[in-house]
Amino acid sequence: MSNLTSFFTSRWGIVSAGVFIGVLAPILQKLGNPANMGICVACMERDIAGALGLHRAEVVQYLRPEIMGFVLGSLIAAMFFREFKPRTGSAPIIRFFLGFFAMVGALVFLGCPWRALLRLAGGDGNAILGLAGLAFGIWIGVLLLKSGYNLGRATPAKAVAGWIMPVLMIVLLLFALFEPQFAQGGPIFKSTKGPGSAHAPLIISLLVGLGVGILAQRTRFCTMGAIRDVILIRDFHLFSGILALVVSAVVINLLLGQFKPGFANQPIAHDSHLWNFLGMSLAGLAFALAGGCPGRQLILSGEGDGDAGVFVVGMIVGAGFAHNFALASSAKGPGAFGPAAVVFGLIFCLVIGFAMRERSKA
Amino acid sequence: MSEKIDARGLSCPQPVVLAKKAMDKIGKGTIEILVDTMTSRENVSRLARSAGYQVGVEEKEGEFLLKLVKA
Numbered sequence: 001m002s003n004l005t006s007f008f009t010s011r012w013g014i015v016s017a018g019v020f021i022g023v024l025a026p027i028l029q030k031l032g033n034p035a036n037m038g039i040c041v042a043c044m045e046r047d048i049a050g051a052l053g054l055h056r057a058e059v060v061q062y063l064r065p066e067i068m069g070f071v072l073g074s075l076i077a078a079m080f081f082r083e084f085k086p087r088t089g090s091a092p093i094i095r096f097f098l099g100f101f102a103m104v105g106a107l108v109f110l111g112c113p114w115r116a117l118l119r120l121a122g123g124d125g126n127a128i129l130g131l132a133g134l135a136f137g138i139w140i141g142v143l144l145l146k147s148g149y150n151l152g153r154a155t156p157a158k159a160v161a162g163w164i165m166p167v168l169m170i171v172l173l174l175f176a177l178f179e180p181q182f183a184q185g186g187p188i189f190k191s192t193k194g195p196g197s198a199h200a201p202l203i204i205s206l207l208v209g210l211g212v213g214i215l216a217q218r219t220r221f222c223t224m225g226a227i228r229d230v231i232l233i234r235d236f237h238l239f240s241g242i243l244a245l246v247v248s249a250v251v252i253n254l255l256l257g258q259f260k261p262g263f264a265n266q267p268i269a270h271d272s273h274l275w276n277f278l279g280m281s282l283a284g285l286a287f288a289l290a291g292g293c294p295g296r297q298l299i300l301s302g303e304g305d306g307d308a309g310v311f312v313v314g315m316i317v318g319a320g321f322a323h324n325f326a327l328a329s330s331a332k333g334p335g336a337f338g339p340a341a342v343v344f345g346l347i348f349c350l351v352i353g354f355a356m357r358e359r360s361k362a
Numbered sequence: 363m364s365e366k367i368d369a370r371g372l373s374c375p376q377p378v379v380l381a382k383k384a385m386d387k388i389g390k391g392t393i394e395i396l397v398d399t400m401t402s403r404e405n406v407s408r409l410a411r412s413a414g415y416q417v418g419v420e421e422k423e424g425e426f427l428l429k430l431v432k433a
Contacts, residue, residue, distance in 0.1 A: 009404050083400050085424070090373060145379055153371030156398075220401050228375065233382060233409055291373045307373070 005081065008218035011240055017212075017219040018244030024208050025118050026252040028066075031200035035258070035267030036122040039066060039212070040115035041294035042106035042283075043268075045312070046319035046328075047196050048172065053187035054320030057328075059194025061186075063176035065202050067298065068169040069209015070216070074302025075166045077217035086162025088306030090154040094352055095290055095307050099314025100321070101345035102286035102294065107319065107328035108279030108338045109133070110269055112294045113223035113287075116280065117242060119269065121249030123261035129273045133280030138227045140281075141288020144353040145232065149289065151356060154307055162304030165312065176202060195268055217303060222296040224287040268331065275334045275342065282345045289353055363391035369406075370398040370425065377402040378409055381430070385413055393430040403428065 007013050025038030037043055043060075050061030078084040106112050109130045111119060116134060119127035141149075175188050182188070191197040199205065215221070219241065226238035253259040263271045270276070287293050290311050292300060297315075300308035322328040326335040365384040369377035377397050384393045393415070397403055403426045407417045410430040418429040 081400075085399065087371070090371070145375065150376055151373070154373065155371055220404070222374075225374065232375065233378065233412075235409065235412065237408060291375065305373075 005218075009220075011237065013219045014221060014237060014241035015244040017215045017221040018241035019248045020215050021114070021212055021221075022121070022245040022248030023252050024212070025114075026121070026249055026256055026258055028200045028205065028208060029258060030256050031204060032198055033200050033205075034195040034198040036119045036124055037111070037115055037195065037268060038118060040111050040118070041067070041070075041298065042103060042112035042315065042319075043110070043115060043195070045103070045294070045316050046107060046322070049316045049319040050191070050196060050323070051175075051187065051189050053189055054317065055323035057323040058189075058196075059191055060196040060323070061189035061191045062196045062199055063172055063188065064199070065173065065176055065206040066209035066212075068173045068176070069206045069211075070213040070295065070298040071165055071169040071302040072173075073210040073213020074217040074299040075213075076210070077214040078303035081218070083217075084162060084304050086157040086159050086304040086306065087154040088157045088161050090307045091151040091356070092307055092310045094151060094356070095311045096314035097348065098286045098290040098352070099297070099311035100318035101348055102283045102290070102311075103315040103318030104322050104327050104341050104345050105279045105282030105284075105286065106294070107322040108334055108342055109276050109283065110329050112283070114245075114293070114295055117223065117246050118249055119266070121246050121259075122253050123259045124266040124269055125261070125263040126266060126269050126271050126273070126276050129276040130280040133277035134224075134284040135227050136277070137281040137284025137286075138224055138288045139231055140350075141285050141353070142228055142231045144289070144357070148357040148359055149353050150358050151289075151291075154305070157306060161306045164306065165301040165309040173206070213299060213302060216295060216299045220296075221299075222293050224284065224293040225296065227284075228288055270329050270331055270333045272329075272333045275329070275339060278342050278346075279329070279338070282342050282349065285346065285349045285353075289349060363388035365391070365393045367393065367395040369395055369402060372402075374401060374405065378405050381406045381409055385410075385415070385430075390432045395428045395430065396425060397428065398425045402426075406430075
């Protein structure tokens, strides 16, 4: 087992995780998921928020089994390798709102970092602005980290604390399987048109999610960490994972005829360069302050990290607000109040970043 | 020179940031850093090796004492 562990933590391990996601995401798209959205943690959590009725945007409501798969796959891997460690208590309320604003930023751009990479690999030039914004936000986060920013220690918790997120995911999975109706018309809501109605078969989505969850848990795959480590310590370990993701997704997209280069009329995207950049700047800063991209937060919540779980819940609630309050973008461009929310979110993150600095030694 | 750091309960990337600060401070010598997740153990070890430190690990009750040594 230690051989397996050292493979997963090696350069080839992280590359294999990137290739796994890069190959399977375009295939999920081929099997029904929305365009350039084979996997997108932010969009999929937003669809879950819609399915639960936290927002009523009819075109984005579906209980995405990939999300449940990520958390449960991580749980399985963590159990098997004895890494399931229930812990919590590191500034949960701050993490909740970091998750909230991370989602707002991601929905102004229209995608999490995974989808930004997949959009790039599908030929969507607007992803370049998003990724540049992501790097910019993470760079600000690194400056804050260097000046002593810290959310404080988590402490070991009783097992039940670590089980809350996995059990929540099992409940959501049961809802997805049995589609109970809690009121006439829903919830559970399920889109009949738009991106929410586009999905691969449930069992395939779940299996891919489980596979990604297991691999990402073992390799610590993280898109935010990839960029942060390059800036902070000139370490390209995680970065080789996201590079592998993009290269393999480009290859598969070319093979499947899904590569369509350009800026205009890209699927589920807009070409407002400024707000693509600033939306992802907000998301990147929030991820950096919380210590992980949305995918990584799901994985951590599966290995018992209650604080990561709070971030995930913050993202799901944030998605509800993003659509109820016209913050989320559409193909036409940013929502009416999206730009204002991005500015507000950036201010929030900067205030947190400065206020949570510690001068003495931790 | 030597440094001792307790990085238990700190999430990524804090243990790495603290290790990096200690390395910048002492240059050569020994840094002992106590962490409580495999991820922190891997991340700090990778940083230390790339900076030319030798890494020793003592595992005790789910915690890892990393000894980073540069002569």
